Amino acid sequence: MPAISFQSVSKTFASPRGPLQALDGVSFDIQQGEFFGLLGPNGAGKTTLISILAGLARPTSGKAMVLGSDVQSDYRQARRKLGVVPQELVFDPFFTVREALRIQSGYFGVKNNDAWIDELLESLGLADKASSNMRQLSGGMKRRVLVAQALVHKPPVIVLDEPTAGVDVELRQTLWQFIAKLNKQGHTVLLTTHYLEEAEALCSRIAMLKAGRVVALERTSELLKSASSNVLRFKIDSPLPAEFEGKARVTGRIVQLPAHDAHEIERYLAVIRQAGLRVEDVEIRKADLEDVFIDVMSADRGGKAVAAPSLEAAPS
Numbered sequence: 001m002p003a004i005s006f007q008s009v010s011k012t013f014a015s016p017r018g019p020l021q022a023l024d025g026v027s028f029d030i031q032q033g034e035f036f037g038l039l040g041p042n043g044a045g046k047t048t049l050i051s052i053l054a055g056l057a058r059p060t061s062g063k064a065m066v067l068g069s070d071v072q073s074d075y076r077q078a079r080r081k082l083g084v085v086p087q088e089l090v091f092d093p094f095f096t097v098r099e100a101l102r103i104q105s106g107y108f109g110v111k112n113n114d115a116w117i118d119e120l121l122e123s124l125g126l127a128d129k130a131s132s133n134m135r136q137l138s139g140g141m142k143r144r145v146l147v148a149q150a151l152v153h154k155p156p157v158i159v160l161d162e163p164t165a166g167v168d169v170e171l172r173q174t175l176w177q178f179i180a181k182l183n184k185q186g187h188t189v190l191l192t193t194h195y196l197e198e199a200e201a202l203c204s205r206i207a208m209l210k211a212g213r214v215v216a217l218e219r220t221s222e223l224l225k226s227a228s229s230n231v232l233r234f235k236i237d238s239p240l241p242a243e244f245e246g247k248a249r250v251t252g253r254i255v256q257l258p259a260h261d262a263h264e265i266e267r268y269l270a271v272i273r274q275a276g277l278r279v280e281d282v283e284i285r286k287a288d289l290e291d292v293f294i295d296v297m298s299a300d301r302g303g304k305a306v307a308a309p310s311l312e313a314a315p316s
C-alpha cells in the first residue's frame with residue numbers, strides 16, 4: 001500500500017477572471033519509507049495539492065489517500081497518519097511552546113506524551129523555549145514549533161510545505177538532520193521546496209508540477225541528468241542593475257526579478273546564445289532570494305523544453 005496516493009486530483013478555484021484550474025488530473029503514488037520531493041515554480045499548485053492531502057481543501061474531482069485511508073471519506077483516520085508542517089506561521093499567541101504541543105497531542109487523542117515532547121524540543125533546539133509564549137518567539141523558532149506540532153502524534157507520513165523558505169542555514173541543517181533521521185527510522189517524507197539543491201540532497205524521487213500538472217516524475221538522479229530536465233540553478237547575491245532589468249523584460253516572460261547577479265545571468269545567456277537558442281525563449285523564474293531557476297525553451301523545436309546548456313562551458 002502506498003504511503004500517499006493522488007488519483008486524478010483536479011482543483012478549480014473561482015476567481016474574478018473566471019475559473020482557475022490550480023490542479024489538472026494529478027496522479028502519482030509515494031511509497032512507504034520514501035523521501036519524496038515536490039518541486040515547481042510559484043503558482044504550480046504545490047500548496048493546493050498539500051492542502052487537499054491534509055483535508056484543508058476539497059478536490060473538484062479525484063482523491064487523495066494516506067496509507068489506504070481516503071482523506072475525504074475517512075478524514076480522521078487519514079489525518080492521524082499524517083504530520084503536516086504548513087507554510088504559514090499561524091499560532092495562538094497566548095500559549096507557551098509546551099502548551100501548544102500538549103494541545104496538539106490532545107487533538108490527536110495522544111495522552112502522556114511528555115517524553116516525546118521533550119525529545120522533540122531537544123532535537124529541534126527548542127528546549128530552552130518550552131515555557132516561552134508563542135508570541136515571544138522569532139520566525140525561525142516558530143517554524144521549529146510548527147515542525148514539532150506536526151510530529152507530536154508520531155505520524156508515519158510527514159509532509160513539509162516549503163519548511164526552509166526564508167530560514168537561516170543553521171535551522172535548515174537542524175531541520176534536515178532531524179527529518180532525515182525520522183526518514184531512516186521508516187517515516188515517509190513528502191517535501192515541497194524551491195531549493196533544487198535541497199531536493200537533490202534529500203529526496204530519492206522528485207515530481208515536478210507546472211501549471212497544475214505533473215511534468216516530470218523520476219528518481220532524482222535520473223531527473224538531474226535527463227535531457228528533458230530543463231531547469232538550471234545558480235547562485236545570485238548582488239542586485240540586478242537597472243539596464244539588465246530592461247533587457248530582461250524584452251523577453252516578456254520573466255515573472256519576477258529578485259536580487260540577481262547580473263554577471264552570472266549574462267554569462268549564462270551567452271551560453272544559451274552559443275547553443276543557438278534565442279534569448280527571447282529564456283524564462284527566469286524567481287525561486288528564492290538565493291537561487292534562480294531558468295527554463296530554456298526552443299522555438300525551433302516547436303516550443304518544447306530542451307536541456308539547459310551547462311554553465312561550465314561559459315566564459316567567466
Ligand SMILES: Nc1ncnc2c1ncn2[C@@H]1O[C@H](COP(=O)(O)OP(=O)(O)OP(=O)(O)O)[C@@H](O)[C@H]1O
Nearest residue numbers: 013014020022040041042043044045046047048049
Ligand atoms: N484559495 C484560493 N482561491 C483562488 N485561487 C487560489 C487559491 N489558492 C491557490 N489559488 C491559485 O491556485 C494556483 C496554485 O497555487 P498554489 O499556492 O497551490 O501554488 P504553489 O505551487 O504552492 O505556489 P508557491 O510556490 O508560490 O507557494 C495559483 O494560481 C493560486 O493563485
